[in-house]
Amino acid sequence: MPEFDSSIPGQPRQVHLAAHFPGVNNTTVWSDPASGSHIEFDSFAHLAQTAEAGLFDFFFLAEGLRLREHQGKIFDLDVVGRPNTTAVLSALAAVTKRIGLAGTLSSTFNEPFDIARRLATIDHLSNGRAAWNVVTTSNAFTGENFRRGGYLDYADRYRRAEDFIDVARRLWDTAAGDGSFTHASDFFDIAGRFPAGPLPGGHPVVFQAGDSDFGRDFAVGSADVIFTRHSDPESGRKFYADVKSRLARYGRTEDSLKIYPGVSIILGDTPAEAAERSREVASQQVSEAGAIAFLERVWDRDLSAFDPNGPLPDVPPAADSISQGRVKHIKDAEATIARWRKIAEAENLTARGLVIRVSTRHSYVGTPHQVATDLAEAVRTKAADGFILVPHLTPGGLDEVVEKVVPELQELGVYRTEYPDGSLRESIGLPAARTAADWAAARREARSTAAAETDTTKIGVAGTPDAPTRELKEVG
Numbered sequence: 001m002p003e004f005d006s007s008i009p010g011q012p013r014q015v016h017l018a019a020h021f022p023g024v025n026n027t028t029v030w031s032d033p034a035s036g037s038h039i040e041f042d043s044f045a046h047l048a049q050t051a052e053a054g055l056f057d058f059f060f061l062a063e064g065l066r067l068r069e070h071q072g073k074i075f076d077l078d079v080v081g082r083p084n085t086t087a088v089l090s091a092l093a094a095v096t097k098r099i100g101l102a103g104t105l106s107s108t109f110n111e112p113f114d115i116a117r118r119l120a121t122i123d124h125l126s127n128g129r130a131a132w133n134v135v136t137t138s139n140a141f142t143g144e145n146f147r148r149g150g151y152l153d154y155a156d157r158y159r160r161a162e163d164f165i166d167v168a169r170r171l172w173d174t175a176a177g178d179g180s181f182t183h184a185s186d187f188f189d190i191a192g193r194f195p196a197g198p199l200p201g202g203h204p205v206v207f208q209a210g211d212s213d214f215g216r217d218f219a220v221g222s223a224d225v226i227f228t229r230h231s232d233p234e235s236g237r238k239f240y241a242d243v244k245s246r247l248a249r250y251g252r253t254e255d256s257l258k259i260y261p262g263v264s265i266i267l268g269d270t271p272a273e274a275a276e277r278s279r280e281v282a283s284q285q286v287s288e289a290g291a292i293a294f295l296e297r298v299w300d301r302d303l304s305a306f307d308p309n310g311p312l313p314d315v316p317p318a319a320d321s322i323s324q325g326r327v328k329h330i331k332d333a334e335a336t337i338a339r340w341r342k343i344a345e346a347e348n349l350t351a352r353g354l355v356i357r358v359s360t361r362h363s364y365v366g367t368p369h370q371v372a373t374d375l376a377e378a379v380r381t382k383a384a385d386g387f388i389l390v391p392h393l394t395p396g397g398l399d400e401v402v403e404k405v406v407p408e409l410q411e412l413g414v415y416r417t418e419y420p421d422g423s424l425r426e427s428i429g430l431p432a433a434r435t436a437a438d439w440a441a442a443r444r445e446a447r448s449t450a451a452a453e454t455d456t457t458k459i460g461v462a463g464t465p466d467a468p469t470r471e472l473k474e475v476g
Contacts, residue, residue, distance in 0.1 A: 012376070012380060012412075012413060012414050013379045013380050013382075013414070014379070014414055014415065014416065014429075015375050015376055015379050015386065015387075015409050015414045015415050016057050016258075016260070016379075016385060016386025016387070016428065016429070017051075017054065017055075017056045017057065017386060017387055017389060017406075017415075018051070018056050018057045018058045018059070018060055018100075018102075018260060018386060018387070018388045018389065019047055019048070019050070019051035019056050019058070019059050019060065019099075019388070019389055019391075019398055020060045020062065020262060020388045020389060020390045020391070021038075021043075021044060021047050021048075021059065021060065021061050021062065021394065022038070022062055022390065022394065026285065026290075026294075026359060027264065027285060027390055027391075027392050028285075028392060028393070028394060029281060029284040029285055029392050029393060031284060031287070032284065032393055034393050034396055035393055035394065036394060036395050036396075038394055039083055041088075041091060042395070043394055043395040044061075044088055044091070044092060044395070045091075045092065045095050046395035046396065047059065047391075047394065047395045047397075047398060048092050048095070048096050048099060048101075049095065049096060050395075050396075050398050050399055050402055051099055051398060051402070052096050052097070052098060052099040053402055054398070054401070054402035054406045055406070055415070055416055055417075055418070055419060056099055057099070057100055057386060057424070057427050057428050058099060058100030058101065058102045058129075058131055058205075058424060058427075058428075059092065059096075059099055059100065059101055059102065060102045060133070060207075060227070060388055061085055061088060061089060061101075061102065061103045061104065062104050062133075063082060063085040063103065063104040063105070064082055064104075071296070071302065085103035085104060085105060086103060086105070086118040086119070086121075086122060088103075089101040089102075089103050089122050089126075089130070090121065090122055090125055093122060093125040093126035093129070094125070096126075096129075098129070098419040098427070099129065100129045100130075100131050100205065100424035100427060100428070101122060101126055101129050101130055101131065102130075102131035102132070102133055102205070102207060103122075103131070103132060103133065104133040104135055105119075105132055105133070105134070105135070106135050106136065106137040107134055107135070107136055107157075107160060107161040107164040107165070108136050108137040108152065108157050108160065108161075109137055109146050110164075111188075112164050112167035112168050112171065112188060112190070113167075113171065113190060113192075113194075115132070115164075115168060116167070116168040116171040116172060116194070117171075117194070117195065117196060119132055119168070119204045120171075120172060120175060120194075120196040120199055120204075121196065122204075123199045123200055123201050123204055124196065124197070124199065124200065127200050127423070128199070128200030128201035128422070128423030128424060128425075129201070129423065129424045130199075130201065130204035130205070130424070131204050131205040131206070131207060131225075131424060132168075132204050132205070132206055132207065133207035133208070133209070133227065134161060134164070134165060134206060134207065134208055134222075134223070135209070136157040136158055136160075136161050137157070158218065159186070159187070160187045161218075162218065162221070162222055163185050163186065163187045163188060164187070164188075165206060165222050166222075166436055166439065166440060167183050167185075167188050167190070167436075169203055169435070169436035169439060170183055170436040170437075171194045172194075172199055172202075172203045172204075172433075172436075173435050173436050173437075174193075174194045175194050175196050175197060175198050175199055176198040176199075178193070179193040179194040179195065179196075180192075180193050180194075181193070181194055200423055201423035201424055201425055201433070202423070202425070202432060202433030203433035203434075204424075205224045205225060205424050205425060205428065205430065206222065206223050206224050206225070207223060207224070207225045207226070207227055208222065208223035208225075208226060208227070209226065209227045209228065210226065211228060211229065211230075211239075216242065216243050216246060217246060219243070219257070220243065220246045220247055220249075220250050220252070220257065221250055221439070221442070221443045221446065222439065222443075223257065224256070224257065224258065224425075224428075224430055225257070225258045225259075225260060225428070225430075226243065226257065226258070226259045226260070227260055227261075227262065227388060228259060228260070228261045228262070229261065229262060230261050230383075231261045231262060231263045231264075231361075231363045232363070233377070233378045233381065233383040234383075236259075236261055236378065236383030236384055237381060237382060237383045239259070240259055240382050240383055240384065241382065243257065243259060244257070244259075244382075249445075249446045249449060249450075250442045250443065250445075250446045251438075251442040251445065251446075252442070253431070255429060255430070255431065256430065256431050258385040258386060258428055258429065258430065259384055259385050259386075260384065260385065260386045260387060260388045261363075261383075261384050261387060261388070262387075262388045262389075262390050263363035263364060263387045263388070263389060263390065264361075264362045264363050264364070264389070264390050264391070264392065265362070265363065265364045265365075265371055265389060265401055265405065266278040266281060266362045266364070266365045267366070267367065267368055267371065267400055267401070267404060267405070268365075268366070268367060269367065270367065271366055271367060271370065274365045274366045274367060274370075275365060277365075278362045278365045281360075281362070281392055282356050282360035282362070283356060284392075285356075285359075285360050285392060286352060286355050286356045286359065286360060288308040288309070288352060289308075290355075291308040291351060291352035291355040291356075292304060292306065292308050292351075294355045294359060295312070295313065295351060295355065298317065298333050298336060298337065299313060299315065299317045299318065299333070299337070300317055300318040300333070301315065301317070301318040303315075306351065307351070308350065308351050308352040308355075309350045309351070309352055310350060310351060311344070311350070311351060312337075312340060312341060312344055312351050312354060313351070316334070317333040317334060317337060340354055340358065343357065343358070368404035368405045368407075368408050369408050371405050371408075372405050372408035372409045372411075372412060373408075373412065375387060375405075375409065376409065376412055376414045379414070385429075386428075389401060
């Protein structure tokens with residue numbers, strides 16, 4: 001049966017699903033006997049093949065270039081091992097047939113020619129299923145692996161990222177011709193011949209994870225898909241409406257950029273059983289050692305003397321970070337700690353109980369029918385175009401979703417029963433790949449319009465290779 005066309009009156013908007021294989025995370029329940037390796041190929045293959053059986057759009061592989069550390073030691077409550085992304089995706093191309101293969105690759109510690117070539121190779125091996133989650137690497141801790149520290153000033157990492165994407169797209173464009181290329185900009189001065197024939201998917205699909213005001217414009221001007229943390233429907237609808245409203249300025253339609261929040265699903269035969277299972281999983285996700293480590297990242301001091309089953313530490317936060325390689329989402333530690341103390345007192349929570357309360361939230365909890373209905377409603381009300389499912393167990397954490405939730409979605413008439421013909425672009429519902437020249441022209445026009453509206457040339461977005469803007473803020 002072909003997929004419903006949501007543009008036809010009366011036809012429901014279709015739910016899209018994708019699978020997340022975690023690189024570093026706070027979600028895996030390592031104590032569960034079903035928890036397997038995050039390095040062995042069988043784990044990657046199991047999750048990807050399960051997702052493909054469920055007709056998911058893509059398999060999303062998170063990656064980093066250095067293991068996270070805590071108090072100077074490898075953080076072994078995390079994933080202790082990070083295989084090369086493109087090697088894993090190339091191997092998965094041989095054991096899957098239709099599911100997209102998306103990998104996280106840094107624009108800071110790579111070069112456009114190499115990344116473009118590797119992704120083009122995966123696109124050929126997979127017959128048009130390659131995708132690239134573009135990230136900047138914003139710390140000298142990771143940069144030490146490359147003998148150049150942080151490498152760039154913070155803002156310039158994002159100027160480089162946009163230029164990097166532009167160069168990669170120019171290279172893929174040349175693959176459809178004679179392969180000849182020349183590119184000169186603030187960051188790259190290259191010329192040669194791109195050694196890959198025309199790509200089956202035109203261009204690999206480009207992902208981005210911007211959330212700040214600047215990050216949203218960055219995504220609208222450079223990406224095909226946004227991976228967002230706005231997993232609850234209310235904040236999802238606000239994010240969705242805001243991002244989609246920016247597209248016209250860049251000459252894009254609403255369907256040309258897809259929004260996929262990362263979500264977790266907990267199932268039960270009854271609502272009560274699902275709720276109880278959610279509480280059990282949340283408790284397993286935060287061990288006693290994990291609770292102390294979580295608090296130490298906020299207090300920025302050694303808290304090993306404190307009992308995780310006692311009250312919150314009664315000391316103020318320190319100034320220096322003792323955790324490396326981890327994005328610090330909490331900016332005001334003192335205000336956060338004060339708020340947590342109030343919550344802990346009001347709800348009579350131990351330190352570990354407080355960490356469970358503030359750090360674990362399962363997006364969709366209920367029976368398979370309830371979850372399917374809630375997912376469909378979130379898409380219908382434009383809180384998302386699809387969902388990247390983040391399981392708490394690897395590699396079997398999506399088995400139950402594919403077995404029980406997917407049939408419910410199909411019964412509701414909001415989920416396909418077979419893959420559409422074509423590349424990953426067709427599977428996601430994206431238009432044909434836009435040329436690099438078209439992307440650059442659209443950005444220049446958008447920024448020219450914004451400059452005219454604000455009567456200033458400092459428009460607060462990443463500069464194009466032709467006219468780089470020096471003033472830039474953090475993406476996401």
